[in-house]
Amino acid sequence: MLQLKNIHKYYGEGRQRSEVLHNINLDLNEGEFVAIVGYSGSGKTTLVKLLAGLITPDQGEVLYKGQRINGPSHERGMVFQNYSLLPWLSVFKNIDLGVAQVFPQWNKKQREEHVLRYIDMVNLSHATHKLPAELSGGMRQRVAVARALAMEPEVLLMDEPLSALDALTRAKLQEEILKIWNENRRTALLITNDVDEGILMADRIIPLNPGPRATLGPGFKVDLERPRIKTQLNHMPEYKRLRNDIIEYLLDTGAESKRNQKVEQERRLPDVQPILPKSAFSLAFR
Incomplete structure (x- = not known):
């Protein structure tokens, strides 16, 4: 369904140019739920923006159903980390704007019922006509989730x-996302820092090794039976073993990355300018 082939991505110009992602190869199969886990700053957001078509790789190609991705599309819905709501539109209109583009054949009543169903799903019926500025950060994130799902x-x-939600709301939305995914098994990719969240939701977990020049680590298959109930996972030996394996891998790669960065810093020569002798200095300014 989705492919990243030999992807390299750079940021910056000149001497400040640095490679964020290095030789990334990833296949997402149809109906599969994949979680990418890793440290903050490793390039996870850059990776998902490439899949969404919001940015382009410097080398390599991104494919959707075998066709090269040249820009965003409603076929690939995106839930942003920073909400990305239009501040002059209400909760209802933020969601309805996307629905109207995707389902132009629907009449006003059909769109309204559809939008209100997703607003209710994220427990925001009381805020249907409020603007984003009137909402808390967690409420804005719920609007963003509802917009993508709608x-x-x-x-x-x-x-x-x-990530911005309280524990109870987070657990509810995890359940809702999984419920919707389970109904039609859409292909899903989740970026997360939470290993437990990845195990709860995904079929496969892939670590993104720390940058710069971040690469993908080995995939960890999640063979736990669905539906997975959070309170029961803690008592399952398979869950504990998988969780420990992933965390151990992340800790090892994190430690190795720090060692490599330290060695690289020690290799760099300081930017030192020569100091002229006093006599030469005096001659230069006569």
């Missing part, structure tokens, strides 16, 4: 969509 995309891309 467009019923073939692929759902989520960039840490639940």
